Amino acid sequence: MTASEVAGSDWSSTELDLIVADYFAMLKEEQAGQIVHKTEHRRRLKAHVQRSDGSIEFKHRNISAVLTRLGLPIIRGYIPAWNFQGAIAEAIGRYLEIDSDPVPLTISQPLMGFADAPSLFESAPPAAPPISPRARTAFERVARKFDPALRDQLNRSLGFAGEQLIYEREKQILINGDRKDLARKVRWVSQEDGDGAGYDIRSYDKSGAERWIEVKTTRGGSTTPFYLTRNENEVAKERPDAFRLYRLHDFSRQPGLFTLTPPLDAVLQLEALTFQASLK
Incomplete structure (x- = not known):
């Protein structure tokens, strides 16, 4: 088949499986701190996928969009393109059937203080990304199977690392604001008292007002869904x-943070997903 015969046609399942596998190969290299030779990857891919460079790059951006919604890291430079088709979501689902945690988070030594913490980019809460109606059904089927919110919720090392970063950050902010007295009072409640308080860290603003901070951490992007308990x-x-x-995102690379204040149902779409069941 020639390139001209392929131009303008839909990608086949085989082609999509190949480009998804190539994307994850690059992502693993990047997450491991290696230099990613995108041109070489594309050259090898084109030996099996007869598509233009522009078509391949745009499909990589479609993959980034799906991974962003699935709460997985994406490759730098491949900005999500949201007008993806359901077929690319299905191809990613097939890949995750084989490798359900393709870029596992590795937690290094515990932080000894804020000086050891990674830099943290703080921004305003993002807008929800669009998904076209024709792609929504396929995407939601994959998302239910590889639930990003549940994966983050069950990843104890991820949750611990995120809370630790915020705990150290809160103390340092107060120290920098000449409130060492308040910094000494900051408590990591979820570690000291358990999870029943409804928040993770008790901190203060510079005036001495309490801040009850619940930390939600993900390796995925800022729009990754998360669980909020009753x-x-x-x-x-x-x-x-x-x-x-406090929503911590992109934690495995360059952590970002945005803050949500009550009423939470004004800024979050809250859906009841489970029921407590007992015998009648």
């Missing part, structure tokens, strides 16, 4: 003056 939501309603939800 207890956390109730605490946010009862103490909107104190409660703050």
